Amino acid sequence: MANIQQVAQKAGVSVATVSRVLNNAPSVSPKTRLKVENAIRDLNYEPSMLGRNLRNSESRLLLVLLPSISNPFYTEIINGIQNTAIANSYNILLCETDSNPQRENIYFNMVKNKLADGVISMDPTVNMQKLNELAENHPVILCSEYEEGGCLPYVTIDNELAAYQAVKHLIKLGNEKIALINSDEKFLYARQRRNGYERALKEFNLPIRNEWIYHTKDLDFQNGVQAMRMLLQLDEKPSAVFAVSDTLAIGALKEVNMNGLHVPNDIAIVGFDNISFSNMTNPTLTTISQPMYRMGVIAANMLISSIKGDKVENIILDHELIIRESSMG
Amino acid sequence: MANIQQVAQKAGVSVATVSRVLNNAPSVSPKTRLKVENAIRDLNYEPSMLGRNLRNSESRLLLVLLPSISNPFYTEIINGIQNTAIANSYNILLCETDSNPQRENIYFNMVKNKLADGVISMDPTVNMQKLNELAENHPVILCSEYEEGGCLPYVTIDNELAAYQAVKHLIKLGNEKIALINSDEKFLYARQRRNGYERALKEFNLPIRNEWIYHTKDLDFQNGVQAMRMLLQLDEKPSAVFAVSDTLAIGALKEVNMNGLHVPNDIAIVGFDNISFSNMTNPTLTTISQPMYRMGVIAANMLISSIKGDKVENIILDHELIIRESSMG
DNA sequence: ATCGTAACTGTAATCGATTACAATTTTGTA
DNA sequence: TACAAAATTGTAATCGATTACAGTTACGAT
Incomplete structure (x- = not known):
């Protein structure tokens, strides 16, 4: 050559x-x-980009950190990031941590080693301390999951409000026994969604019962199946379930069907994220739609601004409750 | 710094x-x-990797080309590629073409510009001529989709045999009117799976009817819905459907349910790929399981060998028919 | 013809590492 | 103690681009 x-x-x-x-x-x-x-x-x-990059001290690569590529929630966000990156002559390095700190370290080092010009983290399991350290020398943006009271710029939605609305929707439909399938509450979004759940219950004077709150380890379908299996074994079964992720909700749905029960007549279900599959289940899934693509676009723009040296502001985007069959027959 | x-x-x-x-x-x-x-x-x-990479004339980045990240078929393959890459101190650049030649060009240029040391293409829509040109100067491996009679090394499965077995399974269950939901036959895998479909029908003296063969534009759920909608409007409806992708099969399943029909009693369905969703549908989906993770590992190893200058051999992996509820009540 | 200015082009330093080769120091042995 | 060999370290070229600065050329005005 x-x-x-x-x-x-x-x-x-x-x-x-x-x-x-x-x-x-x-x-x-x-x-x-x-x-x-x-x-x-x-x-x-x-x-050769190698020569050019060295001379210009840039890689024109954006590192995108996510726990797992297999959660479809991320795919639309990634699309938004990628399109924006390309439009600005950047490209993205998609990095799956598998919530493995060692992996995470490898990726952090790539940034320190100048292999990427900045980071968008969508990983709730990220080591915030290390990320903050990294941010002292390199541009970092948080997308979707952020740090309360932290100083890293973020784009997200109002999780508490979204959860509140989802649960209120179930209450308005006459449900009084509403369970929550939550993920680990070490994650901010999980705590916020739980708050929204509780706020709605309190507002309508419904009791908050601990046995109706289930915490899953991960967000895979299988975790939803397990959660629902537990809930169905209770003496007093809930009549509705709010799951903090569509993947969990779909697993739950599956388990309800398996038991010969009917959704929504026996148990109503609401999910969160509006992944493409949520419209293909039987019944289709009521869920909260996050503006995922736009969130990706904004995150990428924030990062690129930040790399240029501009100041960036936090952004909270609107969500929407998508009502489908799983909540109303 | x-x-x-x-x-x-x-x-x-x-x-x-x-x-x-x-x-x-x-x-x-x-x-x-x-x-x-x-x-x-x-x-x-x-x-700084920038200095090191320039001096070593390498980027230690592998470019992975795929049409769309939203087809879950790719996620496991990508996992395999990524783990293997990391184990060899490489990383991957995930590149979605959206089947857009312009996008594709950007990525090809990244390789020419030494921003990546080699390419794994999983994109059936890739411009084979350009890819072959690229391969004259840069290591290229095909994964899953390959070129018949071409000279680029590949790892794949026996699509014709897999389709044959899937259809034979339906026949053995007593189905005589079996439809095929295929994608565009400009893709090799589509032609091969059609061949397998036809071989099975011929072997059992079943007629091949054109109105039972539907071609979709893409592999999204929605394409499956449309395909099934057409098939259900036929005077003589099929009693079983073989879809060349789980996403299509799930869409088809959805449409059958929508029409108040029962799977598999009214219509049996078999998919292809064994994506994680396929076990969450109601009923669960009979499908062909490709060793996706292993395919990714092998593709990455082939590419890394090829970068080292070693010769690599084509590999054909085994598949497996996973029988679930959608074919047998 | 001369000069000043604008337009164009070249020289060489630079980015941050690696490495062949040379130079130096250490070590072991006679 | 002296010397060869081995171990360690340094010098400087190199990868392939960009760019400040200097140098050259062209051209219109006087």
């Missing part, structure tokens, strides 16, 4: 001039430009 | 020695090593 020297030699100019042509500098005469362009074509030359 | 010179100065040694410490070269005395390590710690130094 040819390099810039060879192009310069072939065109009979200096490497500086070739570089100017490559970067569309205005001060190159048309004749010279033509000579260089011909040489580039003849040699099939492609500039 | 400190660089290697500053570390060298602080430690009172040359940059060469610092580099040796960084790379664990054996010929550094314990005393010197200690001095250098202290300097590194004191300065909070992290080596």
Whole structure:
């Protein structure tokens, strides 16, 4: 593969001039430009990003941190990030931590080693202390999950309000025994959604019963199945379930069906995220729709601004309750 | 951020020695090593990949090309690729083409520009001519989708056989009117699966009827819904459907349910890929399981070998028919 | 013809690492 | 003690681009 020297030699100019042509500098005469362009074509030359990046001290890569690629919640966000990145001549490094600190470390090092110009973290399991340390020297944006009282810029939704509305919806439909399938409350979003759940119950003078609050380890379908299995074994079964993720809700739905019960007649279900599959279940799933694509776009724009050195503001986006069959027959 | 010179100065040694410490070269005395390590710690130094990559003429990034991240079929493959990459000190650049040639071009250029050391393409819509051109100068591996009679190394399964077995399974259950929901037959896997479908029908002297073969544009759930909608409008409805992807099959399942029909009693359904959702539908989906994780591992290993300059052989992996509720009540 | 200015081009330093080769120090042995 | 060999360290070139600055050329005005 040819390099810039060879192009310069072939065109009979200096490497500086070739570089100017490559970067569309205005001060190159048309004749010279033509000579260089011909040489580039003849040699099939492609500039090496390695040289350019070193000289410019940038990689034009954005690191996107997420716990697992298999949760469809992230796919639309990633689309938004990626489109925005490309529109700004960046690209993204998609990094799955599997909630494994060792993995996380590898990725943090990639940033420290200048292999990425900044980070968007969507990982609730991220080590916040280390992330904050990283943020002292490198741009970092939080997407969806953030740190209460922290100083890292974020884009998210109002989780408490969304949960409140979801549960209120169930109450309005006549449900009085509403269970919560939550994930681990070490996560901020889990605590916030629980707060929303409790606020709605209190507002309507419904009791908050601990045996109706189930915590899952992960957000896989299977965790939803297990959660519902437990709930169905209770003496006093709930008549409705609010799950903090569609994947959990779909697992729950599956388990209800397995037991020959009917959704929503026996048990109503509301999920969270509006993943594409939520419209394909039987019955279709009532859920909270987050503006995932837009969230991705905004996160990417925030990060790019931050890399440029601009100040960025936190953003809270609107959500929407999508009512489908799983809550109303 | 400190660089290697500053570390060298602080430690009172040359940059060469610092580099040796960084790379664990054996010929550094314990005393010197200690001095250098202290300097590194004191300065909070992290080596820049930009410099290292330029010097080594490598990026240690593998480019993974796929049409869309939202098809869950890819997620397990990606896991396999990523784990293998990390184990070999590589990382992956996940690149969604959206089947958009312009996007594709951007990614091809990243390889030409040395931003990635090689490519794993899982994109059936890829421009094979351009990919072949790229392969003249850069390592390229095909994963899952490959080129018949082409010269690019690949890892895949026997699509024709898998489809044959899936359809044979339906026949053995007594189905005689079996429809095929296929994707565009410009894709090799689609042609191969159709061949398998037809081979099974012929073997049992069942007629091949064109109105029972539906072609979808994409592989989204919605395409499956549409396909099934068409099939249900036929005068003579099929009693079973083989869909070449679980996403299509799940869409089809949804549409059958919507029409008040029962799966599998009225219509049996078999999918392809064994995505994690396929076990969560109601009824659960009979499908062909591809060894996705292993396929990813193998593809990554092939690519890394190829980057090293080793010769690599094509590999065809085993698949498995997973029988669930959607084919047998 | 001369000069000043604008337009263009080249020289060489630079980004931050690696490494061949040379130089130095240490070690072991006679 | 002296010397060869081995171990350790340093010098400087190198990867492939960008760019400040200097140098050259072209051209219109006087």
